[in-house]
Amino acid sequence: EAGVAQSPRYxxxxxxxxxxxxxxxxxxxxxxxxxxQILGQGPKLLIQFQNNGVVDDSQLPKDRFSAERLKGVDSTxxxxxxxxxxxxxxxxxxxxxxxxxxxxxxxxxxxLTVL
Amino acid sequence: xKEVEQDPGPLSVPxxxxxxxNCTYSNSAFQYFMWYRQYSRKxxxxxxxxxxxxxxxxxxxxxxxxxxxxxxSLFIRDSQPSDSxxxxxxxxxxxxxxxxxxxxxxxxxVIA
Numbered sequence: 001e002a003g004v005a006q007s008p009r010y011x012x013x014x015x016x017x018x019x020x021x022x023x024x025x026x027x028x029x030x031x032x033x034x035x036x037q038i039l040g041q042g043p044k045l046l047i048q049f050q051n052n053g054v055v056d057d058s059q060l061p062k063d064r065f066s067a068e069r070l071k072g073v074d075s076t077x078x079x080x081x082x083x084x085x086x087x088x089x090x091x092x093x094x095x096x097x098x099x100x101x102x103x104x105x106x107x108x109x110x111x112l113t114v115l
Numbered sequence: 116x117k118e119v120e121q122d123p124g125p126l127s128v129p130x131x132x133x134x135x136x137n138c139t140y141s142n143s144a145f146q147y148f149m150w151y152r153q154y155s156r157k158x159x160x161x162x163x164x165x166x167x168x169x170x171x172x173x174x175x176x177x178x179x180x181x182x183x184x185x186x187x188s189l190f191i192r193d194s195q196p197s198d199s200x201x202x203x204x205x206x207x208x209x210x211x212x213x214x215x216x217x218x219x220x221x222x223x224x225v226i227a
Contacts, residue, residue, distance in 0.1 A: 004158070040220075042203050108157055
């Protein structure tokens with residue numbers, strides 16, 4: 001079974017530039033999550049999709065971050081404009097269902113550095 | 116007080132040692148408790164999962180939950196160099212669609 005795919009793996013940009021990350025979840029997984037993991041911290045949920053609808057985006061900084069999941073499969077996360085404090089690893093995860101107990105499978109992450 | 120507290124380490128032990136990793140939490144409503152392992156430059160992977168209180172054993176790994184103390188533990192027996200990773204505790208509420216709340220992670224090194 002193929003895992004969660006993410007690209008790019010690394011990205012370096014200057015502040016105020018924009019950037020986009022892509023995620024392809026495990027086939028058949030209805031729920032997709034984007035997490036932000038700052039160095040030395042645990043992952044923090046940014047947004048959760050079930051199929052192509054948003055379930056939870058309460059911690060997404062909506063003035064600069066946006067995400068979409070067209071057709072309930074792939075997803076993109078965008079930051080515009082980026083700030084220094086956005087430097088982090090952005091992890092995508094997926095699960096078959098959406099309950100609290102459902103195992104989430106994580107991708108390798110995109111490491112973003114904002115200069 | 117943060118919802119989930121976890122000592123970031125680093126923790127360094129010799130091969131074969133018993134490792135104890137711990138988290139404390141403040142929200143008594145948490146019911147699902149997980150331990151994730153994260154290797155360098157990789158995403159977290161689920162290691163152990165426990166519902167409510169009690170113990171769960173899987174090979175060299177044992178997870179314990181003490182809800183009365185709001186304290187969870189992960190024990191690794193006969194630790195191996197391949198166990199060197201960051202271990203993240205995570206927990207969630209019982210209702211559906213509630214997000215996982217992660218600890219900071221403890222960085223473990225097992226020295227051969």
